[in-house]
Amino acid sequence: xxxxxQQVLERMLRRFALRAPLVQQDRDALFDLPFTLRSxxxxxxxxREGNSATNSALIVSGLAYxxxxxxDGDRQILSFHVPGxxxxxxxxxxxxxxxxxxxxxxxxLALVPVGALRQLMTDRPxxxxxxxxxxxxDAAVAREWIVNVGQRDARGRIAHILxxxxxxxxxxxxxxxxxxxxxxxxxxxADATGLTTVHVSRxxxxxxxxxxxxxLKRFIAIxxxxxxxxxxxxxxxxxHLDQVSA
Amino acid sequence: xxxxxQQVLERMLRRFALRAPLVQQDRDALFDLPFTLRSxxxxxxxxREGNSATNSALIVSGLAYxxxxxxDGDRQILSFHVPGxxxxxxxxxxxxxxxxxxxxxxxxLALVPVGALRQLMTDRPxxxxxxxxxxxxDAAVAREWIVNVGQRDARGRIAHILxxxxxxxxxxxxxxxxxxxxxxxxxxxADATGLTTVHVSRxxxxxxxxxxxxxLKRFIAIxxxxxxxxxxxxxxxxxHLDQVSA
DNA sequence: CGGGTCGTTGACTCTCATCAACCCTCGTGG
DNA sequence: CCACGAGGGTTGATGAGAGTCAACGACCCG
Numbered sequence: 010x011x012x013x014x015q016q017v018l019e020r021m022l023r024r025f026a027l028r029a030p031l032v033q034q035d036r037d038a039l040f041d042l043p044f045t046l047r048s049x050x051x052x053x054x055x056x057r058e059g060n061s062a063t064n065s066a067l068i069v070s071g072l073a074y075x076x077x078x079x080x081d082g083d084r085q086i087l088s089f090h091v092p093g094x095x096x097x098x099x100x101x102x103x104x105x106x107x108x109x110x111x112x113x114x115x116x117x118l119a120l121v122p123v124g125a126l127r128q129l130m131t132d133r134p135x136x137x138x139x140x141x142x143x144x145x146x147d148a149a150v151a152r153e154w155i156v157n158v159g160q161r162d163a164r165g166r167i168a169h170i171l172x173x174x175x176x177x178x179x180x181x182x183x184x185x186x187x188x189x190x191x192x193x194x195x196x197x198x199a200d201a202t203g204l205t206t207v208h209v210s211r212x213x214x215x216x217x218x219x220x221x222x223x224x225l226k227r228f229i230a231i232x233x234x235x236x237x238x239x240x241x242x243x244x245x246x247x248x249h250l251d252q253v254s255a
Numbered sequence: 256x257x258x259x260x261q262q263v264l265e266r267m268l269r270r271f272a273l274r275a276p277l278v279q280q281d282r283d284a285l286f287d288l289p290f291t292l293r294s295x296x297x298x299x300x301x302x303r304e305g306n307s308a309t310n311s312a313l314i315v316s317g318l319a320y321x322x323x324x325x326x327d328g329d330r331q332i333l334s335f336h337v338p339g340x341x342x343x344x345x346x347x348x349x350x351x352x353x354x355x356x357x358x359x360x361x362x363x364l365a366l367v368p369v370g371a372l373r374q375l376m377t378d379r380p381x382x383x384x385x386x387x388x389x390x391x392x393d394a395a396v397a398r399e400w401i402v403n404v405g406q407r408d409a410r411g412r413i414a415h416i417l418x419x420x421x422x423x424x425x426x427x428x429x430x431x432x433x434x435x436x437x438x439x440x441x442x443x444x445a446d447a448t449g450l451t452t453v454h455v456s457r458x459x460x461x462x463x464x465x466x467x468x469x470x471l472k473r474f475i476a477i478x479x480x481x482x483x484x485x486x487x488x489x490x491x492x493x494x495h496l497d498q499v500s501a
Numbered sequence: 502c503g504g505g506t507c508g509t510t511g512a513c514t515c516t517c518a519t520c521a522a523c524c525c526t527c528g529t530g531g
Numbered sequence: 532c533c534a535c536g537a538g539g540g541t542t543g544a545t546g547a548g549a550g551t552c553a554a555c556g557a558c559c560c561g
Contacts, residue, residue, distance in 0.1 A: 028348075058492075059492070075398075077398070077399075077402050079402065079406050079407065079488050080485075080488040081488070083406045084406075085401060085402040085405045085406050087398045087401055087402075088398075099391045099394070099395075102274075102384065102387060102388050102391060103388065103391060103392075103395075103495055103498065104495075104497055104498070105492065105495075105497075107395050107398070107399075107492045107493040107495070108398060127384075130380065130383075130384060131380045131381060131384070132380075134376065134377045134378075134380040134383060135377060137380060137383060137384070137387070138348065138376060138377070138383070141348060141383070141387050141390070142348050142349065144387070144390065144391060144394065145345045145348060145349060145390060146349075147394060148345070148390065148393060148394035148397055149345075149349075149353050151394055151397040151398050151401060152321075152323070152333045152334075152353075152354060152397050153323075153353075154401050155331060155333055155397060155400050155401055155404060156323050156325060156331040156333075158401060158404045158405040158449065159331045159404040159448070159449030160325050160329045160330075160331050160449060161325065162516075162517090163516080163517070194538085194539065194540090195539075195540065196539080202405070203404065203405030203406060204517075204518090205517075205518055205519080206539090206540080207517090207518075207519080207520095207540095207541085207542090208516090208517055208518075209540095210539095210540060210541055210542085211517095211541080211542085213540095214541075214542095239326075242325050242326040242327070246304075246305070246351065246353045247353040249349055249350075249351075249353070251350055251351075252349065252350070408548075408549090409548075409549070440506085440507065440508090441507075441508065442507080450549075450550090451549075451550055451551080452507090452508080453508095453509085453510090453549090453550075453551080453552095454548090454549055454550070455508095456507095456508055456509055456510085457509085457510085457549095459508095460509075460510095472558095
């Protein structure tokens with residue numbers, strides 16, 4: 010068992026223990042889940058819209074994202090996922106996926122068969138509750154994204170998504186104090202915010218000129234967190250951090 | 256026990272039974288949940304952003320909606336809820352609400368204390384799974400809304416939300432074959448779609464001129480379902496109807 | 502009858518999309 | 532080692548879709 014997998018599992022267990030009074034059997038059952046490690050190249054599919062899932066995936070390293078396409082081929086990104094996230098837990102409960110999940114970078118995944126997950130959910134209700142909360146937070150983030158694309162202008166949208174990345178990457182241990190590496194093209198940002206790549210570029214330039222962010226390739230530095238937060242109207246309540254770390 | 260409550264409960268039980276092999280104890284436990292019936296005027300609050308919930312609410316009659324406000328006072332509506340929906344199930348699992356829930360019309364609610372719900376979730380894992388699926392569908396709808404505000408133009412957004420209402424109100428038994436009563440102001444539609452009331456008005460007029468909808472006050476008739484669907488790019492997959500009725 | 506809420510319409514403005522050119526970087530292969 | 536091409540990012544010119552401001556009309560209720 011490679012080191013990082015161990016770390017990710019332990020972090021998950023700590024997270025779950027915050028949410029319900031787990032007993033030793035819960036811990037055992039969680040670690041006894043069957044899984045296969047898989048290493049994927051950037052852009053490979055985990056789930057395809059219209060299919061039913063055979064596995065749920067725990068991200069060990071790398072990033073993934075979910076998206077949907079409209080009839081006329083426009084893509085909307087629905088969420089990004091970081092190491093420690095259980096992607097597509099809903100796949101084990103819903104018969105058919107309504108969206109697609111793809112790796113964003115090279116990634117290592119622990120694939121867990123949905124059958125084993127369902128069994129775990131019925132056998133260990135407290136674990137099920139803890140996992141349920143993962144999906145609830147996921148939903149809360151989705152709702153904040155509705156606000157993002159529905160109410161904020163381009164500057165606010167980009168600022169907001171940068172704030173969200175800052176929080177979530179820090180929690181995943183992928184961010185230093187000075188900033189973070191964001192392995193995402195401007196096209197991804199555009200599809201996540203409902204803007205065009207051209208306008209994302211302009212907006213990032215503006216944010217940079219205003220001193221709200223600094224960039225070095227895809228490394229994002231945030232010189233003044235409070236200023237960026239207020240440009241974004243960012244309120245981290247929706248991340249439910251009390252359910253994620255102590 | 257008034258007649259409609261009985262109907263709503265039975266419909267809920269049938270829905271849950273689709274999702275997990277419930278046994279008699281599950282049914283009993285569900286019906287033994289303590290609750291208080293409450294009748295609310297339009298615009299009253301069920302949940303307030305920043306508070307923690309003491310009850311979750313099963314809608315017996317009437318409509319409700321969830322929303323969030325940005326710093327500068329813009330409101331984004333996140334979802335609408337119809338009779339039979341369990342609103343804010345997440346309130347029993349998350350410590351603090353990240354959004355507000357309000358009645359849209361006069362409504363009757365069965366309020367269930369979160370403690371009893373949590374107990375039910377641990378005692379009856381299959382019921383918990385069935386309820387979990389409610390929240391997963393809710394999340395799936397939220398993701399489709401991201402697509403709606405992120406990718407579609409005004410005409411598509413309004414057409415899409417009208418399609419969604421058509422499906423959901425029909426399932427709730429609130430729609431005839433000719434159309435449905437939509438007890439929603441254009442301001443609500445605007446806040447749900449990220450448009451202004453002025454533009455919603457214009458867009459509805461356009462849809463009407465095109466013959467895609469007919470209106471009589473707030474009654475919406477859809478002369479040609481296929482045409483409206485295609486104007487909306489509507490694909491009902493995201494509603495996961497197989498998990499809602501047989 | 503008067504006042505409030507809701508919806509419609511017009512005139513004007515502005516943000517963001519579109520189209521297009523050009524740049525940089527990096528990997529590949531001759 | 533350099534040429535080439537692809538992917539990603541920046542910039543400019545122009546245009547369209549939606550926002551803003553304002554007036555007015557319809558309806559409902561006290």
